[in-house]
Structure formats: C-alpha cells, structure tokens
Amino acid sequence: MREVAFIKQNKEKWLEFEQAIFGNLKKNPDDLASLYIHLVNDLSYAQTYYPKSKTVVYLNHLASQTYQKIYKTKREDTNKLIYFFKTEVPLLVYQYRRYVLYAFLIFGILTAIGVISARNDDTFVRLILGDSYVNMSLENIKDGNPVAVYKSGSNWGSFVGITFNNLRVGALSYFFGIFLGFGTFYILIINCIKIGTFQYLFYKENVFWESVRGIWIHGSMEIFAMVIEAAAGFALGASILFPNTFSRLNSFKIGFKNTFKIFLSTMPFTLMAGFLEGFITRYSIDMPHFLSVFIILSTLSAISYYYLIYPFKVHKKINLKNT
Incomplete structure (x- = not known):
C-alpha cells in the first residue's frame, strides 16, 4: 500500500486518538487500551514499509502519549512521585x-x-x-x-x-x-x-x-x-x-x-x-x-x-x- 493511501485510510482513526489524548473526547481506560493496540499495529506497519517517513515519527509520538495516558489512568497502588521519576520522566527523556x-x-x-x-x-x-x-x-x-x-x-x-x-x-x-x-x-x-x-x-x-x-x-x-x-x-x-x-x-x-x-x-x-x-x-x-x-x-x-x-x-x- 502506498503511504498516501495508508494515511488516508487511517487518518480519521488517528484524529480520534489525538482527541482522546489531547482534546476533549473522553475515553475510559479500556477504550484507550483498545485504541492503543490499533495504533501500535499501524506504527509497526509504518516502520516496516515507510521506515524513514514522518508518519513513523508522528505515530511513535502518538503511541508514547497514548501509553502515558492509559497507565496514568490505570496504575494502582503506585506513588505518584515514584511513577514520575521511575517511568514518566525516562519516557519523556x-x-x-x-x-x-x-x-x-x-x-x-x-x-x-x-x-x-x-x-x-x-x-x-x-x-x-x-x-x-x-x-x-x-x-x-x-x-x-x-x-x-x-x-x-x-x-x-x-x-x-x-x-x-x-x-x-x-x-x-x-x-x-x-x-x-x-x-x-x-x-x-x-x-x-x-x-x-x-x-x-x-x-x-x-x-x-x-x-x-x-x-x-x-x-x-x-x-x-x-x-x-x-x-x-x-x-x-x-x-x-x-x-x-x-x-x-x-x-x-x-x-x-x-x-x-x-x-x-x-x-x-x-x-x-x-x-x-x-x-x-x-x-x-x-x-x-x-x-x-x-x-x-x-x-x-x-x-x-x-x-x-x-x-x-x-x-x-x-x-x-x-x-
């Protein structure tokens, strides 16, 4: 599949991700996790067929932000300060x-x-x-x-x-x-x-x-x-x-x-x-x-x-x- 067609096919789905992570679209953690699986699949596909494309950079950024959103919501019994230094900051670095x-x-x-x-x-x-x-x-x-x-x-x-x-x-x-x-x-x-x-x-x-x-x-x-x-x-x-x-x-x-x-x-x-x-x-x-x-x-x-x-x-x- 050509990259232009790949982007056109998945654009609406990626926009939904953006709204869930950065906008006002509310999603529960399970829905976010489901979206994340689709996003990781798209990222893997893009890394395979368009390895030097800006699409890979965009999807990788979106995937990392989605992951943080999911686990920031779902984590249990984890001290926020420990999570900040142990996981959140290293991922950002x-x-x-x-x-x-x-x-x-x-x-x-x-x-x-x-x-x-x-x-x-x-x-x-x-x-x-x-x-x-x-x-x-x-x-x-x-x-x-x-x-x-x-x-x-x-x-x-x-x-x-x-x-x-x-x-x-x-x-x-x-x-x-x-x-x-x-x-x-x-x-x-x-x-x-x-x-x-x-x-x-x-x-x-x-x-x-x-x-x-x-x-x-x-x-x-x-x-x-x-x-x-x-x-x-x-x-x-x-x-x-x-x-x-x-x-x-x-x-x-x-x-x-x-x-x-x-x-x-x-x-x-x-x-x-x-x-x-x-x-x-x-x-x-x-x-x-x-x-x-x-x-x-x-x-x-x-x-x-x-x-x-x-x-x-x-x-x-x-x-x-x-x-």
Whole structure:
C-alpha cells in the first residue's frame, strides 16, 4: 500500500486518538487500551514499509502519549512521585533524546571555544571571569589551595546561596527556550565559555588535577543537570518551530507539559550538587585522592545512568510488554 493511501485510510482513526489524548473526547481506560493496540499495529506497519517517513515519527509520538495516558489512568497502588521519576520522566527523556544529544554537542563545542579563546588571548580569562576573581584564584593557588574559594562562608549559607543560583540558571535556561530555543542557546554560551575559561586558568597554573578534584565533586551533577535543562529548553523551542500535525498552539502546550517535567526532574540533582558544594567541596584539598575520585565518578555515573541509559531500558521494557 502506498503511504498516501495508508494515511488516508487511517487518518480519521488517528484524529480520534489525538482527541482522546489531547482534546476533549473522553475515553475510559479500556477504550484507550483498545485504541492503543490499533495504533501500535499501524506504527509497526509504518516502520516496516515507510521506515524513514514522518508518519513513523508522528505515530511513535502518538503511541508514547497514548501509553502515558492509559497507565496514568490505570496504575494502582503506585506513588505518584515514584511513577514520575521511575517511568514518566525516562519516557519523556527518550522521546526528546535528540535534544539531549544536541545539548551535549553544543555544550562541548562552546566549552572548547572558552578553552581555545583563553589559550590564545591572555586577556580573555580576566575579561570573562573578572580581575577580582582571577586575582583571588591566583592567590589561592600560591597558598597551595586552588579551590579555597569554596571554603568562604558557612556550610549552610553556601549551600542555600549556591543552590538558589543554580536553580535560577537552570530555570532561565529552560524557560528561555520559549524564544524558539535561542534564549537557551544564549544561556549556554555564557555558562559554557565560563566553564572552559575557568578550567583553563587552573591548567595554565599547573593545578588542573587539584582543581578537578575539588570543582567536579559538585560539578558533575551541577553541569550535567544544566545540560539536561538546556535540552528541555531546546525541545520547548522546537515545539513552537515544528508543530508537525498539530496547530502551533497545541504543539506548544504539549511541548511545555512534557519538557517542564524533564526540567523538574533535574531539581533533586541540582539540590544534591548544592549540598556537595556547600558541605564537601571545601574539604577536597585535605581529602584522600581516592575519595574525591570516588565521589566524582559516583555522582557522574548516577546522573548519566538516569538520563542516558535508563530511558532506553524503560522504553524497551514497555515495548516488550506490548508485543
């Protein structure tokens, strides 16, 4: 069957799905489950005969939304918070996985720009970080504690102040996605170039390893969460730019509803990063090397698994249940 004929034959049925999921058409869970079976069959057919078609993308999106609607209605004895982090967010991250990839690529490129600029222009570090911060860091390096800045203030005061700032930056990165993703890109430019410049300063002063041992105790989760927030911002902008079969307004509503959940999921990691920065990083210079490395690798592994591996496991598990 030609793709045009396939679409024409099933268009009304798919529109009914859309109304049941996104519109005002009320369906009980059993009816939704029945519709879902038909939808999965159509998706399988399209994947077989039109594998590179936009029809596959559309049906895959519709199937994932239908699944969430069914199990959000039918699940029993499941804590909503557990379901949110265990199933709902991973499925959404899988759905928007291309934007996670884009965010990491952009992060890497912009950070490299910061490093290269600092390396080739002696004034760049001070331009980006400011004279006072650079002078303070150089003094700390001379005193044998490159990350002494993290010892300033009380534990609780540092934790609250740092966490609030990180949440603010994350919120800006996400919500600025409404400007077609360009706002998110702007926030990434500012922060990534600072990160690259900041790390090059320590490299130039031959204390790179000492800085890594301190900064990345909290930085692993903090920076990773920032990239995921940027991915959510890019996906939000894309929902406006690329509405597919939906009206632009409906596409934005769906995009905001989904990406906001991804943004919310980063908050526990941001809080943990703030806790580590306020209470642990300040002791990194006196900490055994193996312990600082263990904390860095543990935090990086935890957040990497949750956003880069676990979503694929959840998606695969759901597909097996429905085959």
